[in-house]
Amino acid sequence: MTLTAASSAQALASFAAGQSWAEIPAPVRHQARRALVNIFATAIAGCREPAVEIALGVMAPFAGPATCSLIGRGERRDAALAAFVNAMAANIHDFDDTHPETIIHPTAPVAPALLALAEIRPCSGADLLRAFLIGAETACRIGNAVAPSHYARGWHITSTCGAFGASAGAAALLGLDARQTVWALANASVQAAGLVETLGTMSKSISVGNAARNGLLSALLAERGFEGPPGALDAFLRLTSDAPRPDALTGRLGTEWTFATNTCKPYPVGVVLNPVIDASLQIAAASGFRAAEVEAVHLAGHPLLGARADRPDVVTGRESQVSAQHAIAIVWRRGRAGLDEFDDAAVAETLAAGRPRVEFTDEPSRDPASVHMTVRMRGGGVFEAEIAAARGTLANPLSDRELEQKLTGLAARAGFTGDAEALARAVWGLEDAPDAGALARLAAG
Amino acid sequence: MTLTAASSAQALASFAAGQSWAEIPAPVRHQARRALVNIFATAIAGCREPAVEIALGVMAPFAGPATCSLIGRGERRDAALAAFVNAMAANIHDFDDTHPETIIHPTAPVAPALLALAEIRPCSGADLLRAFLIGAETACRIGNAVAPSHYARGWHITSTCGAFGASAGAAALLGLDARQTVWALANASVQAAGLVETLGTMSKSISVGNAARNGLLSALLAERGFEGPPGALDAFLRLTSDAPRPDALTGRLGTEWTFATNTCKPYPVGVVLNPVIDASLQIAAASGFRAAEVEAVHLAGHPLLGARADRPDVVTGRESQVSAQHAIAIVWRRGRAGLDEFDDAAVAETLAAGRPRVEFTDEPSRDPASVHMTVRMRGGGVFEAEIAAARGTLANPLSDRELEQKLTGLAARAGFTGDAEALARAVWGLEDAPDAGALARLAAG
Numbered sequence: 001m002t003l004t005a006a007s008s009a010q011a012l013a014s015f016a017a018g019q020s021w022a023e024i025p026a027p028v029r030h031q032a033r034r035a036l037v038n039i040f041a042t043a044i045a046g047c048r049e050p051a052v053e054i055a056l057g058v059m060a061p062f063a064g065p066a067t068c069s070l071i072g073r074g075e076r077r078d079a080a081l082a083a084f085v086n087a088m089a090a091n092i093h094d095f096d097d098t099h100p101e102t103i104i105h106p107t108a109p110v111a112p113a114l115l116a117l118a119e120i121r122p123c124s125g126a127d128l129l130r131a132f133l134i135g136a137e138t139a140c141r142i143g144n145a146v147a148p149s150h151y152a153r154g155w156h157i158t159s160t161c162g163a164f165g166a167s168a169g170a171a172a173l174l175g176l177d178a179r180q181t182v183w184a185l186a187n188a189s190v191q192a193a194g195l196v197e198t199l200g201t202m203s204k205s206i207s208v209g210n211a212a213r214n215g216l217l218s219a220l221l222a223e224r225g226f227e228g229p230p231g232a233l234d235a236f237l238r239l240t241s242d243a244p245r246p247d248a249l250t251g252r253l254g255t256e257w258t259f260a261t262n263t264c265k266p267y268p269v270g271v272v273l274n275p276v277i278d279a280s281l282q283i284a285a286a287s288g289f290r291a292a293e294v295e296a297v298h299l300a301g302h303p304l305l306g307a308r309a310d311r312p313d314v315v316t317g318r319e320s321q322v323s324a325q326h327a328i329a330i331v332w333r334r335g336r337a338g339l340d341e342f343d344d345a346a347v348a349e350t351l352a353a354g355r356p357r358v359e360f361t362d363e364p365s366r367d368p369a370s371v372h373m374t375v376r377m378r379g380g381g382v383f384e385a386e387i388a389a390a391r392g393t394l395a396n397p398l399s400d401r402e403l404e405q406k407l408t409g410l411a412a413r414a415g416f417t418g419d420a421e422a423l424a425r426a427v428w429g430l431e432d433a434p435d436a437g438a439l440a441r442l443a444a445g
Numbered sequence: 446m447t448l449t450a451a452s453s454a455q456a457l458a459s460f461a462a463g464q465s466w467a468e469i470p471a472p473v474r475h476q477a478r479r480a481l482v483n484i485f486a487t488a489i490a491g492c493r494e495p496a497v498e499i500a501l502g503v504m505a506p507f508a509g510p511a512t513c514s515l516i517g518r519g520e521r522r523d524a525a526l527a528a529f530v531n532a533m534a535a536n537i538h539d540f541d542d543t544h545p546e547t548i549i550h551p552t553a554p555v556a557p558a559l560l561a562l563a564e565i566r567p568c569s570g571a572d573l574l575r576a577f578l579i580g581a582e583t584a585c586r587i588g589n590a591v592a593p594s595h596y597a598r599g600w601h602i603t604s605t606c607g608a609f610g611a612s613a614g615a616a617a618l619l620g621l622d623a624r625q626t627v628w629a630l631a632n633a634s635v636q637a638a639g640l641v642e643t644l645g646t647m648s649k650s651i652s653v654g655n656a657a658r659n660g661l662l663s664a665l666l667a668e669r670g671f672e673g674p675p676g677a678l679d680a681f682l683r684l685t686s687d688a689p690r691p692d693a694l695t696g697r698l699g700t701e702w703t704f705a706t707n708t709c710k711p712y713p714v715g716v717v718l719n720p721v722i723d724a725s726l727q728i729a730a731a732s733g734f735r736a737a738e739v740e741a742v743h744l745a746g747h748p749l750l751g752a753r754a755d756r757p758d759v760v761t762g763r764e765s766q767v768s769a770q771h772a773i774a775i776v777w778r779r780g781r782a783g784l785d786e787f788d789d790a791a792v793a794e795t796l797a798a799g800r801p802r803v804e805f806t807d808e809p810s811r812d813p814a815s816v817h818m819t820v821r822m823r824g825g826g827v828f829e830a831e832i833a834a835a836r837g838t839l840a841n842p843l844s845d846r847e848l849e850q851k852l853t854g855l856a857a858r859a860g861f862t863g864d865a866e867a868l869a870r871a872v873w874g875l876e877d878a879p880d881a882g883a884l885a886r887l888a889a890g
Contacts (some may be wrong), residue, residue, distance in 0.1 A: 050670075051671060054666060054669045054670060054671045055666065055671070057669060058662065058665050058666050058669055058671070059662075060509075061509050061510065061512075061523060061524070061565070062508070062509045062523045062524065062525040062526070062662075063507070063509050064505075064506050064507045064508050064509065065506065067506075078506060078507045079506070079507065080507040081507070120506070153684060154680050154683070154684050155684065156635070159635065183648075186643060186646065186648045187647075187648050187651055189640055189642075189643070189648070190601070190604065190638055190639045190640055190643055190648050190649065190651050190652035190655075191638050191651065191652065191655060192638055193635055193636050193637055193638040194635045195634055195635055195677055195680050195681065195684070196680075197634075197674055197676050197677045197680035198631060198634070198635055198673055198674055198677055200674075201631065201672055201673045201674050202632075202666075202671045202672050202673060203628075203631045203632050203634070203635050203671075203672070203673030203674065203677065204635065206632055206635050206636060206663075206666075207635035207636065210635075210636060210659075214655075217503065217504075217507075218651075220503050221499060221500065221503050221647075221651075224499045224502060224503055225495075225499060226496060226499045226500070226503070226647045226648075227646055227647050227648070228643055228646045228647060228648030229642055229643055229645075229646050229648065231642050232640055232642045232643055232648065235599050235640050235641075235642035236640065238599070239598060239599050239600065239640070239685075240684075
């Protein structure tokens with residue numbers, strides 16, 4: 001294939017318009033189901049956050065007839081607003097899935113756009129899964145093509161690439177042809193925005209919500225003949241990456257699935273802290289360990305661990321998600337590491353009760369998913385834990401059962417009025433469901 | 446003032462929240478009125494273009510109660526959709542105003558956001574004018590701060606900077622304080638998008654429409670406490686400019702008004718062609734001139750003229766807006782240079798009838814607004830015209846009466862059902878009007 005200026009969008013469009021469900025490998029299909037279980041979990045957890053509540057209030061006068069479900073809220077809004085709000089909620093704790101190559105969260109922008117569409121344009125479960133995989137693969141591949149400088153320079157990759165992903169997925173679900181799909185991608189290209197600078201503030205949620213909403217609208221516009229140029233995606237790649245790799249975007253499309261490496265988080269923290277939490281839990285369970293008698297903790301990890309997570313003095317829940325000192329302290333106090341362990345109250349608790357002294361040793365050859373923790377006790381004793389691959393990584397993924405538990409646990413915490421176990425079962429059986437819209441309604445509660 | 450990382454947004458916010466109407470110089474106030482007359486003209490001209498019609502159809506299921514006017518269409522939609530559609534229409538022919546320093550079109554994103562807001566939050570004409578000037582100044586100053594690399598690299602400056610302008614203007618009209626205005630600008634920062642690559646396609650209109658809609662929503666969200674970081678605007682400057690100049694953004698804010706240099710176009714063409722059209726009209730009126738006997742045309746102009754407008758073989762209306770050969774031919778055939786002279790039919794006419802041979806000589810010391818045209822006739826005669834400053838430039842602006850004629854002429858062409866002369870009068874008298882929303886209703890027709 002020739003990689004001319006216009007080719008990235010055209011290659012993606014041929015893929016989106018032509019990819020058959022039957023030819024998608026079973027493990028890839030299963031990743032789609034896992035991503036949906038996970039996104040329902042995180043959206044139910046996030047659906048009553050202040051940013052979501054404010055957005056719903058402000059948007060109320062600008063919303064059409066309520067045809068689509070708001071996950072976890074038992075309410076409905078129009079498709080564009082439902083896509084917007086569900087995507088915001090799904091990503092608001094950064095507890096949604098992670099594509100390890102770029103740390104993009106692919107599902108939050110894509111799935112909400114398609115779930116909303118499935119309620120206004122009836123389709124089968126297999127149709128939804130196929131479109132979702134096309135959208136998620138599009139987001140991840142564009143992410144790969146602009147990495148690493150895109151995020152490093154300051155673009156919020158989940159939002160920017162997510163708009164294209166939602167657009168490609170919606171185009172696939174609408175059955176657009178390749179020419180229309182090129183238009184849909186162009187319509188997304190002028191709406192791809194989002195800044196790393198806004199992480200930790202409400203503003204971030206706007207761009208994640210917009211990625212879903214605007215991706216959906218991009219495809220609906222294209223369906224009616226709203227046209228754009230084939231070179232827009234490549235222009236976006238050039239503008240937002242120091243060294244774009246269009247081959248990463250278009251190579252072996254439909255044959256190799258980068259989304260097959262997608263991962264789901266066990267803990268609502270920055271990815272570098274996952275092995276630290278595993279080690280803390282392991283040591284907490286060791287016979288004779290008493291947190292009150294710890295003198296110091298030593299962490300031997302990838303250099304990113306110390307660079308990102310050596311934050312002894314954090315004071316907000318948001319900051320605590322990247323503080324090794326808080327993470328270790330709260331895990332030793334509570335024996336768990338869920339959302340409640342990284343909110344403002346938990347931070348106040350470890351601030352008042354004290355956090356361990358933590359020393360870091362950089363070991364550049366280490367996998368970032370690994371850590372060696374050594375805990376020196378006042379009495380002279382030592383506890384050690386070696387985590388080779390943290391839970392939730394590719395090498396040590398959450399099991400399907402653990403994903404279900406993430407869903408049921410977060411649903412219980414949120415006071416979800418629906419049946420979380422039935423929701424999980426519906427996702428596992430989605431391939432055979434005649435009406436994908438029923439899934440969205442089940443998720444509303 | 447110290448230009449720290451967070452300061453651009455904070456400086457703009459202090460300006461937006463604190464600028465009094467009384468202290469804005471009279472000539473700047475008059476530029477606001479001129480910009481509104483001009484934007485009503487171009488929005489009425491563009492309000493039934495296919496991109497607008499498709500967008501209205503696609504958005505119909507996602508629209509709330511119809512409270513705000515669609516310029517030229519005699520219809521109403523919710524405020525967000527009205528802002529979106531009116532901005533699309535105003536800019537769709539690129540016949541809207543131009544800030545010469547960056548060629549940004551400042552009014553299309555800003556005014557529609559504020560006109561919609563004036564219909565749901567009653568305010569006076571002076572309130573609207575003040576907010577408009579704050580928004581337009583914000584858009585132009587951010588444009589100045591990221592120029593020239595921003596547009597040169599491929600960002601559609603009208604859309605990107607327009608989102609901030611609409612946001613600042615809406616914040617001012619809502620009476621937000623400086624802290625809330627910082628949030629509004631941050632909320633806009635994650636929605637600032639648009640690509641030069643999409644010029645000439647429908648996709649471009651999405652980002653112009655979004656700039657108005659999203660700027661408005663950014664301020665409405667901030668009003669309810671939806672917060673974002675003070676550094677977001679500066680992050681945007683760094684990301685989208687090779688050499689951002691925050692001093693151009695914040696220097697002498699409220700004392701010097703860069704919007705004072707705003708200009709309005711007499712012809713719907715690329716700015717380099719304005720003097721060529723003036724010269725063609727002048728020669729057409731010369732005694733004894735017969736276009737059929739022209740042997741060749743010679744243009745001595747700024748190097749940009751030849752670089753941009755030497756396009757002898759254009760076949761679409763869109764391309765004809767930057768073709769010297771077509772422009773000269775159609776002016777000599779029809780004696781005028783309006784929208785009808787740059788559509789597909791006009792292009793087909795000059796393609797069939799023949800276009801003159803045009804030679805270009807680059808004169809780097811020339812003002813881009815000037816040209817010397819020499820026309821050699823077959824019989825040996827020569828006609829010459831020297832245009833020192835094209836109509837519509839700062840040195841030779843359209844008069845207020847000519848702006849009114851642009852409005853009434855485009856209204857007549859569009860079959861406007863309202864009273865264009867009354868609309869113009871309402872703008873000239875807006876400073877004393879108790880209800881700015883009445884102006885939007887008058888513009889609907």
